[in-house]
Amino acid sequence: MTKPVAIKRRIGRPPKEDSVETSNRIIDTAAQLFAAQGYAATSMEQVASACNAGKDTIYRRFPSKADLFGAVVDRLRAGVLENLENEINTIADSGDALERLRHLAKWFLSVNLRPEMVAFKRIAMSEAVVFGSAGQGQTDKDPIMDRLVGVVEDAQRDGLLCGDNSTVIANHLIHSIVFGPSNHAMLGGKQYDDPAIRDQYFDQAWKLFLHGAGQ
Incomplete structure (x- = not known):
């Protein structure tokens, strides 16, 4: 047997x-x-x-649920950072530093309008206390913004952007170009889903970033 x-x-x-x-x-x-x-x-x-x-x-x-949410957000940010680094490598030898900055600014706008990004930013806004607890222990160091600051510094070094503080310029760029459409999307708006409208908005916002609204 x-x-x-x-x-x-x-x-x-x-x-x-x-x-x-x-x-x-x-x-x-x-x-x-x-x-x-x-x-x-x-x-x-x-x-x-x-x-x-x-x-x-x-x-x-x-x-805890906050820890799980924190893990979800951490992975989302890691994915954005990886995409950003790939984008920077792709445009490394194309155009001048200001053109590369323009490309990345448009990329930031597109990324922040992705449905998953809008969803999690909406949660961060509505559950601010919980979101903060999920991020405890994190430093203020933001590698995503660090990459953008680096491209701003390249443009400054080449005499294509003025100003002394590259971090302030990078943050101003994000506020100028990303925040309006991103907040619109978080409130349920669909206007910037249209690529033509999004491109038109970006072109106007980029010109205002470079030249301001003064006479």
Whole structure:
């Protein structure tokens, strides 16, 4: 009689690859639920059910909903940073520094109008206290803005932009070009979904950034 094949049971913690895959699946699911329902309406139980993971599995990785939301936002920002660095590398040898800055400014506008970005910025605005708790321990250092500041400094060094403080200029650029359409989208507006309208707005905002509104 043939002896049954013994099945080896895995004892202890799962391999690192399995753990990473599980964490990514949880974050993917949470991102979809937060974006669709908002922060308050999304529960850890819903996340567990939607991604087919036990609550204990989720809580071992993310002790609270704020921690899970923080992980979702961190990954979103990491993705934006990776995209930005790819964009900078792509345009590194094209045009002068001011043209490269213009390209990145338009890229920032486009990124901030992406549906997932609008959704999470809306949550950040409506759940300011919770969003702040999720970001505890983070420094004020922002690598995304650091990359933009670097391109501003290139334009200054080449005599294409004036001003002494490159950080102030970079922040002014974002305020001048991104905030209006981004806030419009967070309030449910769809005007800038139209590429022609978005491009027209950008061209006007870029000229105002460069030359101001004075006579």
